[in-house]
Amino acid sequence: MxxxxxxxxxxxxxxxxxxxxxxxxxxxxxxxxxxxxxxxxxxxxGVIEGYSIKLNQVKLGYFVHAFITIITESTHHAPYLSFIKTQEGNIVRNYKISGDGCYLLECKFPSNEILNTFLEELNEHANYKLSIVIGK
Amino acid sequence: MxxxxxxxxxxxxxxxxxxxxxxxxxxxxxxxxxxxxxxxxxxxxGVIEGYSIKLNQVKLGYFVHAFITIITESTHHAPYLSFIKTQEGNIVRNYKISGDGCYLLECKFPSNEILNTFLEELNEHANYKLSIVIGK
DNA sequence: CTCTTTCGCTTTATTTTTGAAAGGAGTTCA
DNA sequence: TGAACTCCTTTCAAAAATAAAGCGAAAGAG
Missing domain, CATH: 1.10.10 (Arc Repressor Mutant, subunit A)
Incomplete structure (x- = not known):
């Protein structure tokens, strides 16, 4: 083929x-x-799905890159899912996963302060484990 | 600016x-x-770093998409890093992270069998936690 | 206030690329 | 042998990119 x-x-x-x-x-x-x-x-x-650009996130003001493993307490995920819909600017991707957690959320933030605010709001809908990207 | x-x-x-x-x-x-x-x-x-395409991985034969949290037992990561260099075809990205693990490895495989082989080899160099991507 | 410089844009004109059409070579199959 | 098909090249008209010139607004200096 x-x-x-x-x-x-x-x-x-x-x-x-x-x-x-x-x-x-x-x-x-x-x-x-x-x-x-x-x-x-x-x-x-459909092999080529689209054409895009690679952006320098730091030059766009996003200094913090993080992966957050989401563990929803209850069985219904809607509150979490509707929450992240309100946070589109900071979210790169939300993967539904099997394994240690329900979702793996890739996101970006201008500062740790803003990440902190995000986490506090997130915590109203789900538990999480945070991994900050250091390199590569 | x-x-x-x-x-x-x-x-x-x-x-x-x-x-x-x-x-x-x-x-x-x-x-x-x-x-x-x-x-x-x-x-x-440098705001635009490059121009690229979005590929349909399934149509390229990669049916399994996974994130693997790497926990290296010893303090020197070289064995793990040189191992993943031999696995370029399956690796999307290797993020160095702080948090629960040393690295977060995004990778893709044609089948669970090949993933399994990969994990067995990986396990010679590091411990891991596996998350399979189900959606989005 | 006026002159000058700079910046970002438009317009124009030339070069380059795209994309449609025609045709050729190799393969398959009856 | 030849018909149908695939995949390519060549050719050429239309479209886009690119270089150059010029315009007008804003900023700075005298």
Whole structure:
């Protein structure tokens, strides 16, 4: 289904999704129209879900990056879920998980103070375990 | 430093980094050359770190997505770190964290069998707690 | 207040890229 | 052998990017 050239295309677009079709073609030894047709096929098949940018969160003012394991006390998660919907600016992703907790929440904050406020509000809806990202 | 238009640009490029400068300009009420200049400035400042694609991991054959909290027994992490370097295809990211563990490892696997093999090898270098991603 | 500089934008014009269309080579299958 | 299909290249018109020139508002100096 996906051949080596397709993998190479995905690799190159992962590194730089703004390559022109001509440049991308040169990298994978195809002409512009040929590579363009393959990319469109990958989009249609849903292999490529979208095109995005990598942002420097520190330069956007988010100095704190954290993962929070959520343990909801009760069996209904709605209060927690509606709470995080009010916190979209700080939330990167909310993964439903099996294992040690119900959710794994990846989030970002401008400061520890704001993280602290967040945690206090969070604690009204769920228990948590906090991991601050130090590197990489 | 970053004004409202810059934020709008980042928002639009996050949704679709392959917009033409002309289309992007229309969305933020600028001409092509004007947006292009702003985007180049955002790149030079390092706010935009790169352009990438979102891939459907399931369609690439990765059916299992997991977060693994790593607890290294000894104080030197080198054995663990060199082990994960041999596993690049399965590893999305390795975060150094404070909190419950030394690292948080995000990874993906084609099957539970391959995850199992990975865990057995991992266990030679570190203890771990496994969380499988179920959704979102 | 006026002159000058700077900044950010638009307009214009050239170069480059995209994308549609036509056609060719290799493969499969009857 | 030849029809149908796939995947590519070539060609060319339309669209976009890019470089350059110029405009107008804001800031600073005399």
């Amino acid at each position: 996906l051949d080596y050239t397709d993998m190479r295309i995905l690799e190159e677009l992962s590194n730089n999704s703004r390559l022109s079709m001509k440049e991308l073609g040169a990298k994978v030894h195809l002409t512009g129209p040929a590579v363009s047709a393959r990319v469109m096929k990958l989009e249609d098949e | 970053l004004d409202y238009t810059d934020m709008r640009i980042l928002e639009e490029l996050s949704n679709n980094s392959r917009l033409s400068m002309k289309e992007l300009g229309a969305k933020v009420h600028l001409t092509g050359p004007a947006v292009s200049a702003r985007v180049m400035k955002l790149e030079d400042e």
